[in-house]
Amino acid sequence: MLRTLLFLIAFAMPAMAQDAVPTGGPDDPLVIDRSATGGATTLEEIMARQNALAAGQAEPNIDTTERRTQPGMPGAPITEPLGTLGGASDPDLWRGVRYSNVGFDTQNRGPAATTLIQDGGMWWLDVRDNILRPYGGYLLLGTLALLALFFLIRGRIKIDGPKTGRTLLRFKTYERFGHWLTAGSFIALAITGILVLFGRVAIIPLLGHEAWAPMAIASKWVHNNISWAFMIGILMMLFMWTLQNIPNKDDLKWLAKGGGIFGGGHVPARKFNAGQKIIFWVVIIGGVSISASGLSLLFPFELPMFAGTFELLNGWGLPQAIGLGELPTTMSPQEEMQYAQLWHGIVAFGMTAVIFAHIYLGSIGMEGAYDAMGKGEVEEQWALEHHSIWAEEVMAERNPKQTPAE
Structure with a gap:
């Protein structure tokens, strides 16, 4: 019995010793005395990292000021084979390389050429894998679920009045071209971006590396090249529709009634109602921002x-x-790229969620809405119900003697 007890105590001592090693908090870095090792890594530092990894935590916050500022003394010249290195050593050299405070030269003259070891990317990987990817996925799935629920409750928004068989020109050919150029390129960018971001965690386990490799190569090529079409489309929309999407007092009335959802009846609106203006500015501002990071x-x-x-x-x-x-x-330079990638993904997820709603209303969500961009002309009754102010102006121009409906 005594022998068993002693064995258990001896077995537990190393684990207790490891658990007792501090790791340092976010705002209170662990200060380690390296005087006994001449500035080299100590056992305490190694154990702190091992304990953090064993617990599934990020690398501990250890004060590296001393190691950054003292990369080692320059060595004495080697005049004979196997001569002394003096005060320099391999740990000193690589410590200086890690913290970019040792003199060296490279053949590459690029902006990031002098950074041989960049140890600040783990936070980016953690945010990308554990925040951006899962929560971005939740946003898209949640948006689709809400739209499906809205469709089940509200159904398709029908044209209330009798159809006249007459149409009004809503968008000219060049306007429709600009819209579909932007829409088509955005859909391609969204699909390929999602494939690249979720490929390792979703496609590889399902289809394997052999199937994923050509998909990844194709997605990267499409994403990089279709992006130019998207940027051109954003510029076209900016010049075509900015003046018509400036907010006015009619938009407040439209928003107060939720576009007709609250209070019943249709709300008077110009060529673009408040909801469409919100989507327009989300696309323009988000498109410019995502293009810059892209x-x-x-x-x-x-x-x-x-x-x-x-x-x-x-x-x-x-x-x-x-x-x-x-x-x-x-x-x-590497940190700049990390921030650019994260911002690119954040804006992309937000825009995709908004575009889901836009696609829904422009297709199955509202009768007659697709004709605006599909054919360029809309049913007169549809225009009077959803954009009455604009419809009356167009009808008055077409027939000056016609009195606009109240």
Whole structure:
């Protein structure tokens, strides 16, 4: 019995010793005395990392100030074979390489050439895998579920009055071209972007690496090249419809009644109602933003945009006002790319959710809506019910003697 007890105590001691090793908090880095090792990694530091990994946690926050500022003394010249290295050693060299404070030269003259080891990317990987991907997926699935529920409850929005058989020109050919150029390219970008982001966790386990490899290559090629069509479409929409999408007092009435959902009846609207204006500005602002981050990703390290943006936001005091503190304004080229990729994904998920609603209303959600972009002309009764102010203006221009309906 005593022997068994002693064995259990001896077996538990190493585990207790490991658990007792501190790891350092986010705002309280673990300070380690490296005087006994001459600045090299200590057992305490190694155990802190092992404990964190064993617990499934991120790498512990360890104070590396001493190691950053003391990468090692330069070695004495080697004049004989197997001569002394003096005060320099391989750990000193690689420590300096890791923290980019040792002199070296490279054949590559690119912006990121002097950063041989970039150890700040784990936070990006964690956010991408554990926040962006799952919550972005929840957003898209939740949006589809809400639209399906709305369709089951509300059904298709029908044309209430009798159809006249007459049509009104709603969009000209070049307007429809700009719309479908933007819409088609966005759908291609959304599909390929989702494939790339979810490929490792969804497609590879289902179809295998051999099937995923050509899909990944094709998705990357399509995404990089179709993006130019999307940017052209955004510019076309900006020039074609900006003036007609400026908010006015009629939009407040439309929003107050939820476009007719609350209070019954149809709400007077111009060519674009308040809901369509919201979608327009989401597409324009989101499209410009996602294009900027996309260009930064298409031309790596050439178009940094976040350090300057963060500096501007800090000057306005916006991050501090919402409790984020000052955002970083000095970052490596790799960090710029990491922020660009995350922002690209965040905006893409948000725009895709909004476009889901737009596609729903323009197809199965509302009778007669698709004709506006499908044919360019809409049923006169549909126009009078959903865009009465615009319809009356068009009808008055077509027949000056006709008195607009009240």
